[in-house]
Amino acid sequence: MALFSRKVCFLSALLVLVASAGKVLAESEDPDDGVTVETVEEEDQYHSPSINSKSVYLTEHFDDENAFKKKWVKSEAKKQGVDENIAKYDGKWEIQAPSRKILRDDLGLVLTTEAKHAAISALLDKPFEFKDKPLIVQYEVTMQEGQNCGGAYIKLLSRGTNTKADLRKFHDQTPYTIMFGPDKCGNDNKLHFIFRHTNPRNGTVEEKHSKKPSQRLEDIYKDKEPHLYTLIVRPDNTFTILIDNKEVNEGSLLDDFTPPVNPPEEIDDPNDKKPEDWDEREKIVDPAATKPEDWDEEAPAQIPDASAVKPAGWRDDQPEMIPDPDAVKPDDWDEEMDGEWEAPLIDNPLCGDGCGQWKPAMIPNPEYKGIWRAPLIPNPNYKGKWAPRKIPNPHFFRDDHPFQMTPIHAVGFELWSMSPRLLFDNLIVTDDAAAAADWARLTFALKRAKLSKDSESVVERALKFMADNPWMYAVALLALLAVVGLFVYLCCGGTRDSELDVDYKKTDAMTEDDPMPEGGEPEEEPEPAPRGKAELDAQPEPETEPDTTEKTPLVDTDGAGDGQRKRKPRKE
Incomplete structure (x- = not known):
């Protein structure tokens, strides 16, 4: 017990030492001794972002509902070409906090309805002209309940949408310059980048669709987390698309869109027709070929094996299957309802080598030739595959600067979704990559850091x-x-004390607590083994403590005289 107490004291001293060292080191790291520093959680660090730059055409964080109502206009139009009952843009937009709160006081634009057309838009602070600076569009989308079918893309509305009155008429046919963002229905996942190109020859407008992203994008539609979408279109006609600051698509406006910006110089002559005598057959049946006289078309493909011999144990008089003799008609069998009961069939145990009518096995017929067909020979009248002749394309043009698109005057969301609570946030339109990066650092980066922190393990x-x-x-x-x-x-510690305790408890010498053997005579104590001087010197003297306990009276044992040792009475 004393050993255990000493070990507990040792452990306590070590723990106190560690705690004291930690406190001292912590205090030594703090240059302002005695000053209490309050830590601020990351969610408290968020403030509505602000960027003052001539390179910014629009910023919107949706944190100020009053400012939002003054700037953004809900559409009052009707979708064209659909049933009157569903044509109205009656989807509801609201400023709300995210369902999963990440940053305190951070709000977003939420499409709260599903299966309804919804449109909302806002004018840029100043029009964007496609001249010598890139266009950068960046915004966040959180599909708070996932996305089954619907879009979350943004439209950059073309010049002509210049007033709030124009915005109230915003619908699916409103001219736009660029459409960008995610879209999904079923297993068809898209990340749109569409720009409308004006034909410099005749003024017609045609949509150009970018190639598909190089990465799979399924997770963004189902993880219910915020994602940052960035489009960069440059004056050198290149583009880059990023999701969460990671590149997922890039290319050229001239080479990576369908249909291509520039039409071909030549086209098929629509008036050219294939001549009636034009022969496109490379080979024909040999008209001079005849079927050989010994060709037998009626010979079977297989014949019985003439060398086959019926096994000696074959039983012609026995069937292969017999009724199960152990089967019993069920008690609930109703012959009127179920018909006459018959025992199920089992393999005939008498058919060791076979039963029933024996027939030799079939083998391929060496005389079989099949239906005769004449061989094919090269067609002497073959003229090749016909194709209409080429003529100059009357609509040909060459546009080496498709970046010079129609100026942008407004932005808007014109959507239909089967999933409610789509959340949009932190929109910026700029020509400065550094401004877009700063905007993301003040908004999206804080969210991702908070989400990462919340998902960290204890370790x-x-x-x-x-x-x-x-x-x-x-x-x-x-x-x-x-x-x-x-x-x-x-x-390893306290070995000597343990050994002494064991030696003391295992000794055969008479002790005060030992019972008196029967007959009244104490057992003789064996002579202890002689010890060396070194062992005797190393043996510690037993510690003696004053005995303060009450002495138990000693009694004479039976047959013992005054010279005998007194013993305690044995406990029964």
Whole structure:
């Protein structure tokens, strides 16, 4: 018991030492001794972002509902070409906090309805002209309940949509310059980048669709997390699309769109027709070929094997299957309803080598030739595959600068979705990549950091805390040393005391608590084994403590005289 107490004291001392060292190191790291520093959670660090730059054409964080109502206009139009009952743009838009709150006081534009047409738009602070600076469009989308079918793309409305009155008429046929963003229905996942190109020859407008992204995008429609969509279109006719600041598509306006910007120089002559005597057959049946006289078309493909012999144990008089003799008609069998009962069939046990009518096996017929057909020969009248002749394209033009699109005057969301609660946030239109990066740093980066922190395990948080507080490595080292020291002490410490206790308890010498043997005579104590001088010197003297307990009266044992040793009475 004394040994255990000493070990507990040792462990307590080590723990106190570790705690004291941690406190001292923490205080030594703080240059302002005695000053209490309050830490601020990341969710408290969010403030509605603001960028003052001549390179910004629109910013919108949707945190100010009053400012939103003054700037954004809900459409009052009707969708063209659909039933009157569903043509109205009556989907509801509201400023709300996300269902999963990430940053305090962060709000977004939410499409709260499903299976309804919805449109809302806002004028740019100033029109964007496609001249010598890139167009950068960036915004966030959170599909809070996933997305089964519907879009979450944005439209950059063309010049002509210049007033709020025009915005109230915003519908699916309103001219736009660029459409960009995610769209999904069933297993068809898209990330649109469509621009409307004006034919410089005749003024017609045609939509150009970018090639598909290089990466799979299924997760963005079902993980219910915010994602940042960025489109960069440059004056050199190149483009880049990023999701969460990672490139997913890039290319050229001239080469990576369907249909291509520039039409072909030549086209098929629509008036050219294939001549009636034009022969496109490369080979024909040989008209001079005749069927050989010995060709037998009626010979069967297989014949019986003439060398086959019926096995000796074949039973011609026995069927292959017989009724199961052990089968019993069920008690609930109703012959009127179920018909006459018949026992199920089983394999005939008498058919060792076979039963029934024996027939030899069939083998391929060596005389079989099949239906005769004349061989094919090259067609002497073959003229090749016919194709109409080429003529100059009357609509040909060459546009080497498709970047110079129709100026943009407004932005808007014109959507239909089967999933409610689509959330849009932190929209920016600029020509400065640094401004877009700063906008993302003040908004999206904070959200991702908070989400990453919330998903960290206890171990990851501990490692991160230690990385931010290097003095914790010293505390961890001291704790490790304390554990190792305790382990070594428990395994190796106090061996001498343990051995002494064992020797004392295992001795055969008469002790005060030993019972008196029957007959009244004490057992003779064996002579202890002689010990060496070194062992005797190493033997510690037993500690003596004053005996304060009440003495138990001693009694004479039966047949013992006054010279005999007194003993305690034995407990029954």
